[in-house]
Amino acid sequence: MTLTNNELIKIRRHLHTIPELALNEYQTQAYLKQVINRFPQTNLEIKELPELPTALLVLVKGKEPSRNIGYRCDMDALPVDEVNHLSYASKNPHVMHACGHDIHMTVALGILNYFSVNQPKDNLVFFFQPAEESQSGGKIAYDSNAFQGKFKVDEFYGLHDNSQLKAGVIGCRNGTLFAGTTEVNVTVKGKSGHAAYPHLANDAIVIAANFVNQVQTVVSRSIDPTKCGVITFGKFEAGVIRNVIAGQARLEGTIRGLTQTMIEFIRQRVLEIADGLEKSFGCRIEVEYNQGGYFPVENNPKLTKNFIDYMKNNSQVDFQETTPKMTGEDFGYLLNKIPGTMFWLGVESPGALHSADFLPNEGAIQKGINAMVGFLNYRMNLEGN
Numbered sequence: 001m002t003l004t005n006n007e008l009i010k011i012r013r014h015l016h017t018i019p020e021l022a023l024n025e026y027q028t029q030a031y032l033k034q035v036i037n038r039f040p041q042t043n044l045e046i047k048e049l050p051e052l053p054t055a056l057l058v059l060v061k062g063k064e065p066s067r068n069i070g071y072r073c074d075m076d077a078l079p080v081d082e083v084n085h086l087s088y089a090s091k092n093p094h095v096m097h098a099c100g101h102d103i104h105m106t107v108a109l110g111i112l113n114y115f116s117v118n119q120p121k122d123n124l125v126f127f128f129q130p131a132e133e134s135q136s137g138g139k140i141a142y143d144s145n146a147f148q149g150k151f152k153v154d155e156f157y158g159l160h161d162n163s164q165l166k167a168g169v170i171g172c173r174n175g176t177l178f179a180g181t182t183e184v185n186v187t188v189k190g191k192s193g194h195a196a197y198p199h200l201a202n203d204a205i206v207i208a209a210n211f212v213n214q215v216q217t218v219v220s221r222s223i224d225p226t227k228c229g230v231i232t233f234g235k236f237e238a239g240v241i242r243n244v245i246a247g248q249a250r251l252e253g254t255i256r257g258l259t260q261t262m263i264e265f266i267r268q269r270v271l272e273i274a275d276g277l278e279k280s281f282g283c284r285i286e287v288e289y290n291q292g293g294y295f296p297v298e299n300n301p302k303l304t305k306n307f308i309d310y311m312k313n314n315s316q317v318d319f320q321e322t323t324p325k326m327t328g329e330d331f332g333y334l335l336n337k338i339p340g341t342m343f344w345l346g347v348e349s350p351g352a353l354h355s356a357d358f359l360p361n362e363g364a365i366q367k368g369i370n371a372m373v374g375f376l377n378y379r380m381n382l383e384g385n
């Protein structure tokens with residue numbers, strides 16, 4: 001059976017109702033298996049990973065394989081409360097597919113469905129990856145030897161949806177597509193006390209507020225204005241009640257750069273600022289970093305040239321060359337180990353990625369499938385590359 005556009009949309013909508021956070025994608029995995037089990041099984045083989053139990057690897061055996069081509073999509077969602085009133089809105093409280101991974105999985109299923117019906121020349125390895133938003137599922141899979149033996153991958157492709165591109169547009173560039181990131185957790189340890197006696201306490205909220213303000217100068221004052229860096233703190237927790245001075249504050253954020261050197265420079269400046277504030281406020285500030293697999297996403301020059309040439313010269317594809325973006329992706333880790341290409345699929349949403357009103361245009365799904373099926377067929381017939 002070949003999935004129709006209506007069936008693809010039903011699949012995407014079902015996935016949208018069952019969003020799950022990183023490493024908890026059990027309902028999602030069960031549903032993916034249910035869909036894949038309806039495809040012709042002759043050339044398919046499914047593998048699960050004990051080290052990453054919600055992942056799914058699917059091998060499509062080729063007719064005359066000369067290589068294994070990987071296609072990766074991510075499965076997890078975000079802790080966001082959906083505001084769109086949709087018949088297929090999230091049924092899992094406080095969790096939403098606000099980054100479009102439901103679209104990513106549907107496109108992957110569409111491509112997999114096509115090649116389960118039309119046997120490819122090469123072997124194809126589909127990787128349904130948990131934990132892209134945090135915890136680096138791609139890194140866990142690679143480090144636990146997921147891509148070995150029959151499931152070895154010689155080159156990897158993957159997409160991310162883009163709310164700013166028109167629905168169905170394929171965007172890409174050679175070189176760096178996305179930034180590398182480092183998660184940063186900061187704990188400010190002051191001294192709690194009575195709101196009326198600030199001189200006897202050491203207010204962690206005041207210190208943390210100073211910290212947030214001072215780190216803004218790293219990007220604006222310490223970095224060459226022609227280069228890119230980001231520091232965002234998305235979470236700030238402190239205090240228990242209005243009339244007790246908070247003794248502790250905790251911040252969670254992300255540091256980003258287009259190169260590893262930039263990321264390390266920002267990390268160093270943040271430590272220096274924390275050090276300075278410790279001295280001036282007489283407190284303790286603990287800074288922890290975790291880069292995991294969020295390396296800059298570096299597209300392979302040769303494979304990406306092939307990809308862009310195909311997309312540009314195909315009259316059915318609306319292609320746009322894009323600039324690097326400060327979004328992160330643990331596909332950067334896989335591309336650091338295995339050559340490949342990441343690209344954008346336009347979904348033209350009124351709400352941005354990661355926002356509660358993210359609403360991708362589903363017209364992008366079939367276009368993304370067609371573009372990638374066409375590219376994979378072209379790639380499999382390219383000799384000597």
Ligand SMILES: CC(=O)N[C@@H](CCC[C@H](N)C(=O)O)C(=O)O
Pocket residue numbers: 099132133134135160181182183253254255294326327328329330353354
């Ligand atoms: C495409 C996208 O939005 N990816 C996430 C990746 C998160 C990386 C890591 N957890 C961090 O926050 O640094 C992004 O936020 O860009």
